[in-house]
Amino acid sequence: MKYFWILILCTISTTLFSQTSIASTDVKLDFDSFDIKKFKVSGKLVDGEQNQPLEFATIGIYESGTNDLVASGVTNFNGEFLFRIPSCDYDIKFSYISYKDKTIANQSITGNTDLGTIKMTFETNELDEVTVVSETTQLDVRLDKKIYTLGKDLTVAGGTVTEALENVPSISVDIEGGISLRGNENVRILINGKPSALAGFGNTDVLQQLPADAIERVEVITSPSARYDAQGTAGIINLVLRRDKTLGFNGSVRLQTGTPLNNRAAANLNWRTEKFNFFGNIGYSHRKPPGNANFESTFTDDNPLRQFDRVTETRDYSRNRKDFNYNIGATYFFDYNTSFTASYFGRTGEDDDLTNNSTSRFNEGEFINETLRLEREIEEEDSYQISLNFNKKFDNEGHELDTEFQYSEDSEFAPTVITEDVVAGEEQFIPDESVIQTEDQTEYLFQADYVKPMGEAQFEAGFRVNLENSVQPFFREIEIEENMPVVDTLLTNNFEFDENVYAIYTQYGNKFGKFSFLFGLRYEYTQLKGQTTSDYDLSQFEELLGEDVDLNFDNRFDGFFPTLNLIYEIGEDENITLGYNRRINRPRGWFLNPTPSLSSRVNVFQGNPSLRPAFANAVDLGYLKRWGEKLTLTTSIYYQRETDSFERIDEETGQITDDGLVVIRTIPINLSTNQRMGFELGVLYNPNDWLRLNWSVNGFRFVTDGFFNGQDFGVENNSLTSRFSAKVDLPYKIQWQTNVNFQGPFENAQTKTESITSVNMAFSKDILKDNATISLNVRDLFNSRIRDRFTVAPTFRRESSFQWREPQVTATFIYRFNQNKKRGGDRENYGDGGGEGY
Numbered sequence: 001m002k003y004f005w006i007l008i009l010c011t012i013s014t015t016l017f018s019q020t021s022i023a024s025t026d027v028k029l030d031f032d033s034f035d036i037k038k039f040k041v042s043g044k045l046v047d048g049e050q051n052q053p054l055e056f057a058t059i060g061i062y063e064s065g066t067n068d069l070v071a072s073g074v075t076n077f078n079g080e081f082l083f084r085i086p087s088c089d090y091d092i093k094f095s096y097i098s099y100k101d102k103t104i105a106n107q108s109i110t111g112n113t114d115l116g117t118i119k120m121t122f123e124t125n126e127l128d129e130v131t132v133v134s135e136t137t138q139l140d141v142r143l144d145k146k147i148y149t150l151g152k153d154l155t156v157a158g159g160t161v162t163e164a165l166e167n168v169p170s171i172s173v174d175i176e177g178g179i180s181l182r183g184n185e186n187v188r189i190l191i192n193g194k195p196s197a198l199a200g201f202g203n204t205d206v207l208q209q210l211p212a213d214a215i216e217r218v219e220v221i222t223s224p225s226a227r228y229d230a231q232g233t234a235g236i237i238n239l240v241l242r243r244d245k246t247l248g249f250n251g252s253v254r255l256q257t258g259t260p261l262n263n264r265a266a267a268n269l270n271w272r273t274e275k276f277n278f279f280g281n282i283g284y285s286h287r288k289p290p291g292n293a294n295f296e297s298t299f300t301d302d303n304p305l306r307q308f309d310r311v312t313e314t315r316d317y318s319r320n321r322k323d324f325n326y327n328i329g330a331t332y333f334f335d336y337n338t339s340f341t342a343s344y345f346g347r348t349g350e351d352d353d354l355t356n357n358s359t360s361r362f363n364e365g366e367f368i369n370e371t372l373r374l375e376r377e378i379e380e381e382d383s384y385q386i387s388l389n390f391n392k393k394f395d396n397e398g399h400e401l402d403t404e405f406q407y408s409e410d411s412e413f414a415p416t417v418i419t420e421d422v423v424a425g426e427e428q429f430i431p432d433e434s435v436i437q438t439e440d441q442t443e444y445l446f447q448a449d450y451v452k453p454m455g456e457a458q459f460e461a462g463f464r465v466n467l468e469n470s471v472q473p474f475f476r477e478i479e480i481e482e483n484m485p486v487v488d489t490l491l492t493n494n495f496e497f498d499e500n501v502y503a504i505y506t507q508y509g510n511k512f513g514k515f516s517f518l519f520g521l522r523y524e525y526t527q528l529k530g531q532t533t534s535d536y537d538l539s540q541f542e543e544l545l546g547e548d549v550d551l552n553f554d555n556r557f558d559g560f561f562p563t564l565n566l567i568y569e570i571g572e573d574e575n576i577t578l579g580y581n582r583r584i585n586r587p588r589g590w591f592l593n594p595t596p597s598l599s600s601r602v603n604v605f606q607g608n609p610s611l612r613p614a615f616a617n618a619v620d621l622g623y624l625k626r627w628g629e630k631l632t633l634t635t636s637i638y639y640q641r642e643t644d645s646f647e648r649i650d651e652e653t654g655q656i657t658d659d660g661l662v663v664i665r666t667i668p669i670n671l672s673t674n675q676r677m678g679f680e681l682g683v684l685y686n687p688n689d690w691l692r693l694n695w696s697v698n699g700f701r702f703v704t705d706g707f708f709n710g711q712d713f714g715v716e717n718n719s720l721t722s723r724f725s726a727k728v729d730l731p732y733k734i735q736w737q738t739n740v741n742f743q744g745p746f747e748n749a750q751t752k753t754e755s756i757t758s759v760n761m762a763f764s765k766d767i768l769k770d771n772a773t774i775s776l777n778v779r780d781l782f783n784s785r786i787r788d789r790f791t792v793a794p795t796f797r798r799e800s801s802f803q804w805r806e807p808q809v810t811a812t813f814i815y816r817f818n819q820n821k822k823r824g825g826d827r828e829n830y831g832d833g834g835g836e837g838y
Helices: 002-029 124-135 161-165 204-208 539-545
Strands: 038-047 058-063 069-074 080-086 088-095 102-109 113-120 138-141 146-149 171-173 179-181 187-191 215-221 235-241 248-259 262-272 276-287 291-299 310-335 338-363 366-393 400-425 433-454 457-481 484-487 493-512 515-534 553-571 574-585 597-600 603-605 614-627 631-643 646-656 662-670 673-688 691-705 715-730 734-743 751-753 756-767 772-779 787-792 796-803 808-817
Touching (some): 058 080, 102 113
Antiparallel strands (some): 038 080, 058 069, 088 102, 171 179, 215 235, 248 262, 291 310, 400 433, 433 457, 457 493, 515 553, 597 603, 646 662, 673 691, 734 756, 756 772, 787 796
16 A cells, blocks of 8 residues: 555656646747747638538648648637737648638738638538448557447447447457457446446446447457556456537437337437536336246266256246436536536336246156246346546647546345246145345545646556445345245345555657557555355355355455557558556455355355455557558457456355255356467458448457366367448438357356357438438347357256347437537547546
């Protein structure tokens, strides 16, 4: 912890020194100090057709007939500009995205000059190009990230954030919504560069309820710089949310219906004046996504207590889910360079899920009996987040200070009632049970980031404090005799968990000709503290782990995390990148809770408070090449070595239920070393105006070494993920898009997962003078998104087939008001905002 405060002091000292030096430099270079008389040059830029002001247009003033820049800047919210320059002849150049550049040549300045109203015209020969930009995925490579601007992806129209991520190269989404990066699930999800309740406190289930059109772009950060959290050995996925900076009132309304039931309604409103920007989003969804699963377990040991040697299960999932979310806020602009934003995000969810589990038991090939288990879970969730952001730009060159405060709360209440009865074969008493799980979580975040460009160089420094607390009571009641429930005192418990992370960082970048680099160092101090109230006997668990287990723990650790990113510009459309970073994977609270939690009557998950954080070192070498607007090629090779990596293993507890079923426990352990190496290849190809193709592939190999309780859990595996998308413009302005996703087979220490191929298809058409869009979307066209697995443990084998969601057909209507579809997408703010809307 002492290193944290030492580095805080060093950072503050360096920042103050930098600002002092800058101020003195400005005084020396001020024209007034040389008694040079300056004159005002002013004017206003407007759209030549609509006479609307063009805010944030770029202006450059050059010595006449040369490329020597004298002054530069951008217009204000009213399209106005003002410069003070010495008397001379100048070329004044105006530029604005999607408009023709305009130049006033040989403008003589001999006194205060008003250039009047200057009209700029839309670049008609670039109209098709602009349309392509707004409707296809675009790629930009930076020193420490790849930026994918999603554009108008038809297959996620009316969909969720999770569904949008399925179409981003390097990212994979499994059938349950789990997100991985390059096949690695240890990925950190950020919203606008920060942890957020919108990302579900680290639980990606929330992303399945937020609308996909909330996202402006996705930043895939496989080699994160020191500015970002060190958490997540796979890297970071940063979701940058849309925000509108157009003056006036504008917005959109979305209505959607689907089968199985998938109804949504949402509105996005924005009103901006010169001093204020008010924004609001509201959405409601009602979904009933069905699912199914099949399991077959065969027991291979000679346990005399076991009454069955084979058990089959057929499960049907009926879900009824209602969600309501909203985000309101405002930004106040003190002046052109200073702003303050306050926003409030809220979400409520009501789930009513029913699982029908038909279980058949066999012994030596003979049918014993069949039971029907009904498990009904009602979950109520309320969460909200308050965000305050202050941003100060000291100039137009990127010199700025950004500060953020967030406070978040989340409350979940999930009672479950379980009944099971024999429907065929031998009668037996099977106790009913009820479970109540609750969780109350709070989080504080304090963050400041300072950026100071110095010519081609750039200095950055900042800190972050993240304080999380969660309280997780678990209550179980079981029937010992018919209609005689008693409290299960062994499993009933209360777990309180604190995760506190203190971080400070600094980084420096520079450019020498075609070569650029960014070097950073981050320091993080972590406290993981847990307190458990329980009567559970840990002796068997301690024997399994070979060490003492304490219900109360206070684990503290720290570390330095260096990062280095290099880029070499071979040409304007070609570059090579090289990145190195050190990362950490901290165990979450449920991985540390030593009291078992029931996922079913015969399957329990038990956390391990002795679990240590995993550390990883990674290297990434990338290449990008563009051939005009038609073809973009990206490729990379990468290597990562992770120590103390987490692995979940299954083993028998030695316990048998009253009806003779074996109880299997899943526990996380530190399994020594994990090495991962692979390659990526991506192609964006637009052969003509009516066809756009997108293909990417990620192949990787990982090797795990480790022993646990004398068993070798080492495994070597090769796998592949790939996606292909084709978008076609049909007659009558109809667009057709098809996406194909492939996830190759995957294997860990005990389980092999088979490959999955799925197809999504969508059609859309703009109507009402392009102010509205209707679309039809079919997900999992061939009903093939099914996960098949095979698990081999020392005492049993298990085969399973699982379909989280069955095929879905969705129709969507979107109406936009005071928004220009072709121009609006290109004029949005590309800065990492303080959370203006989602």
